[in-house]
Amino acid sequence: MGADLERVLITEEEIQARLAELAREIWDHYAGEEFLLVGVLKGAVLVMADLMRALPGSAPMDWMAVSSYGSGTKSSGVVRILKDLDTDITGRHVLIVEDIIDSGLTLSWIRANLESRQPKSVEICTLLRKPEAAKVEIDCKWVGFDIPNDFVVGYGLDYAEKYRNLRVVGTLAPHVYS
Numbered sequence: 001m002g003a004d005l006e007r008v009l010i011t012e013e014e015i016q017a018r019l020a021e022l023a024r025e026i027w028d029h030y031a032g033e034e035f036l037l038v039g040v041l042k043g044a045v046l047v048m049a050d051l052m053r054a055l056p057g058s059a060p061m062d063w064m065a066v067s068s069y070g071s072g073t074k075s076s077g078v079v080r081i082l083k084d085l086d087t088d089i090t091g092r093h094v095l096i097v098e099d100i101i102d103s104g105l106t107l108s109w110i111r112a113n114l115e116s117r118q119p120k121s122v123e124i125c126t127l128l129r130k131p132e133a134a135k136v137e138i139d140c141k142w143v144g145f146d147i148p149n150d151f152v153v154g155y156g157l158d159y160a161e162k163y164r165n166l167r168v169v170g171t172l173a174p175h176v177y178s
């Protein structure tokens with residue numbers, strides 16, 4: 001599977017070290033107030049697992065699933081809720097946990113949707129962001145890494161449902177696409 005990678009962009013050690021830093025900043029930001037971690041399925045599963053374990057204390061967790069991508073590698077911009085939160089977020093601090101902000105269309109929609117439910121606050125933590133791919137501006141408080149505008153896989157990110165279990169983030173070799 002690793003042989004399908006052209007280049008490793010971010011190593012396992014770099015990911016874990018950055019998540020530990022972010023977890024500390026997040027914990028300090030909420031200063032003892034409860035916040036709900038909201039993961040966006042499926043890509044954010046690994047970020048959520050490692051970020052929440054790096055927190056110095058506990059935080060509750062919930063999940064949303066939306067469809068925004070087709071079978072290819074471009075966002076359609078059309079977002080549909082496939083699985084909604086189990087929790088009422090009215091009056092609560094919400095921290096959305098994502099694997100990647102690419103065009104920004106998915107998170108822009110999710111944020112607006114969650115903000116319409118009268119939470120106390122909504123913030124975003126993403127492991128990866130592609131500044132050159134942005135189609136909408138997203139106010140994201142915690143970003144792990146800004147990366148070039150290339151399609152990446154690993155650490156939760158897939159190509160046709162493969163490579164999510166790689167411990168690194170990398171680009172795919174051309175032979176995978178042909």
Ligand SMILES: O=P(O)(O)OC[C@H]1O[C@H](OP(=O)(O)OP(=O)(O)O)[C@H](O)[C@@H]1O
Nearest residue numbers: 041042043069075101102103104105106
């Ligand atoms: O900024 P955007 O261009 O909208 O892209 C980002 C979104 O795309 C990916 O999800 P995807 O729809 O591929 O689903 P998945 O998490 O199940 O892989 C990723 O997890 C983000 O949710």
Ligand code: HPA
Nearest residue numbers: 102150151152153157158
């Ligand atoms: O670069 C990417 N890789 C995998 N999934 C994605 N979803 C948005 N951008 C990406």
